[in-house]
Amino acid sequence: MIETPNNIDSFDTVESLQKTASDQIIEYLHARVTQNGSASVSLSGGSTPKRIYEQLSQSDLPWDKIHWFWGDERNVPADDEQSNFRMVRLAMLEPAGVPDAQVHPVVTIPDDPKRAAMDYENTLREHFSGQTAPAFDLVLLGMGDDGHTASLFPHTAALAESNRWFVENWVEKFDAFRYTMTAHAISAGLQRWFLVTGAAKKPALSKVWDSSASADEFPSKLVTPTRWFVTQETLP
Ligand code: 6PG
Secondary structure: OEOOOOOEEEEOOHHHHHHHHHHHHHHHHHHHHHHHOOEEEEEOOOHHHHHHHHHHHOOOOOHHHEEEEEOEEEOOOOOOOOOHHHHHHHHHHHHHOOOHHHEEOOOOOOOOHHHHHHHHHHHHHHHOOOOOOOOOOEEEEEOOOOOOEOOEOOOOHHHHOOOOOEEEEEEHHHOEEEEEEOHHHHHOOOEEEEEEOOHHHHHHHHHHOEOOOOOOOOHHHHOOOOEEEEEHHHOO
8 A cells, every 4th residue: 555655845847956956955054064073965866866966066165064975875986987886976976066075985906895995984984983874964865666775676685784884796787796784874864855756756656655565675664754856757
């Protein structure tokens, strides 16, 4: 049975979703920095957030007070067109002049993804030292047509990981490793916002909101978001 969440903002167009999400991110991060002196964000890859990052780059965010991390990455060099870091660098980091000290990319090691994932886990544990989980102020998440989020793809080993915060994850359909935060690490974020656009997402979203569906088949079910930003076309 589909149980539609009560924390949905739906939009007629991708553009209106992206503009509102940008505005809300800016408002929220200003508040967190005012309250705590700093903030930390876990970024998503994909096409939906890219325009949001471009809009953030034009804002008055306190760039020297916010730390940027990646919720997932591809197992490619940082200058590869597939790199999520490269996408964010071009969309936001360079245009906004974000200081390098605020930017914490996954340092990929294509030939040794386990080492790279363990190194990033250490980066996270240093930043969130003394905490039992990475309590990001904000975790941005997308959802794929198959119901994946971050790089938690259906039927992959990372779904069952309950100790590590960040892992290498073999994804058969890509015949490649990905890097991803684990579901429980993502769920430790204070705010977890899903950004879902495109009619092709409708079947998966129906399953993610269906209590009888399997999280192994639709891994976005493993994360309880605090907000959904969706376009009307994705709604069941
Ligand atoms: C990635 C993302 C991935 C993305 C979804 C949705 O590395 O590609 O982390 O999980 O969020 O595939 O992507 P779109 O926003 O392009 O639909």
